[in-house]
Amino acid sequence: MILEKAALYFFQSRLQSIEYFGKNPGEVQKSQLQNLIMAARSTEWGVKYDYASIRTYSDFASRVPVQSYEDIKSFIQRMIEGESNILWAEKIGWFAKSSGTTNDKSKYIPVSPASLDQCHYRGGLDTVVVYLNNRSNSKLFEGKGLILGGSHKPVFYNQYVKTGDLSAILIENINPVANLVRTPSKKIILMDEWESKLEAICTKTHKENVTNLSGVPSWFLVLIKKILEKTEKKYLTDIWPNLEVFFHGGVSFVPYKQQYKELIPSPNMIYMETYNASEGFFALQNDFSDQAMLLMLDYGVFYEFIPIEDVESNNPKTFLIEDVELNRNYAVVISSNNGLWRYKLGDTVKFTSKYPHKIVVTGRTRNYINAFGEELMVDNADSAIQKACETTGAKVSEYTAAPVYMSSEMKGRHQWLIEFDRAPESVELFTSALDAALQELNSDYEAKRYKNITLEMPEITIARKGLFHDWLKKKNKMGGQHKVPRLNNTRDVIEDILRL
Secondary structure, three states, rough: HHHOOOOOHOOHHHHHHHHHHHHOOOHHHHHHHHHHHHHHOOOHHHOOHHHHHOOHHHHHHHOOOOOHHHHHHHHHHHHHOOOOOOOOOOOOOOOOOOOOOOOOOOOEOOOOOOHHHHHHHHHHHHHHHHHHHHOOOHHHHHHHHEEOOOOOEEOOOOOOOOOOOOHHHHHHOOOHHHHHHHHHOHHHHOOOOHHHHHHHHHHHOOOEEEEEEEEEEHHHHHHHHHHHHOOOOOOHOOOOOOOOOOEEOOOOOHHHHOOOOOHHHOOEEEEEEEEEEEEEEEEOOOOOOOOEEEOOOOOOOOEEEEEEHOOOOOOOOOOOOHHHOHHHEEEEEEOOOOOOOOOOEEEEEEEEEEEOOOOEEEEOOOOOOOOOOOOOOOOHHHHHHHHHHHHHHOOEEEEEEEEEEOOOOOOOEEEEEEEEEEEEHHOOOHHHHHHHHHHOOOOOHHHHHHHHEEEOOEEEEOOOOOOOHHHHHHHHOOOOOOOOOOOOOOOHHHHHOOOO
């Protein structure tokens, strides 16, 4: 407890900075934009858009178009091939390999030295500082942290750069001092083959004093169950009695929360969410009683927000941090210290408070269902699944959903492909509970379901055990940062999974 208190004392000034940007978001964000433009004015991109003459946000927004990955792919490819001073002034030797676009299996996100230090690592450090500030009796540093990252270690793409999962890049570049407080070894955590890595992690860590976990909830659940099976224990606290916090992100925790509580039956266990992507570290939970996350405004990232209904517009209207409305879905646009300029992140968020500005991630701009005007987002789906589980006593491992379009014989509906860890006694009752929860959470869905005029009752298809695991394996997407698409406006994903 002495180390924890010393760390908290040392970082008091950082806590004051976090409090400051919470009260002055517009001022801090304006400064971030000015710093970014100044740093990149001599790059090829900066010269192209005459960054040297930009004085205001209006100048910036009128001059630089909103970008997708496809729009800047040729610039990134040139950076990968060794060219410098293209999108960002620093030499970039690392690129995070992320989920692909429509035309590519993978996309490559530049990871500059500035983004590593000022964004990703600062986000990780702030997470610990904020956690300690909220928990006076923490003994975090008396044990070790178990980090479950991606399944692809960094490899040379060519003679100029290395690519890999972001988590692997972070582990590869982290200060060696951090290795003293985490487990297992770098060699194990960077193993390529996912199932062999799980086995090695279990063997190495089940006798360690683990106090904290970090990773994606879905994949960590696989590890936890494997450790319990290996040790023949019922609860994770039987193995790691001093476990006190799970720092999680990547997917919504809502569908997994009950399973974690059953496997870790400690009233002192804390679950703290972070919003960390290949493109940057963006938000963290700063109040354990509130699931919303504080948007971090001084990491070298400048934010703009597009109302979800305008996201496909050629010239969408963007809102600054001080202009957003509460409880409205926005697509996130970033300009950042890795050379992404007015870049559509692909995530949608909703603000739950202002001053400080706090968000919940509601989904992806392409992972939603709006086949009948219902505008169903992932946060609606996750919450409805949780309510249906609470009503029926079921436990869901994975799920995906897609529309079944109208035909001459029937009206439209949603098909939910669900893999249960514990199936409900009555699938009909689960279906009814899911439908009722969706109507309660989403007024557009409720309107379309009214008297079955547009939408019929959802259709539940029960997946065999391991189906989603097999699909991810087939797609070579095993491990930490990969996830099953929850919702899709087409039937491509669900049909591909059903073929297995």
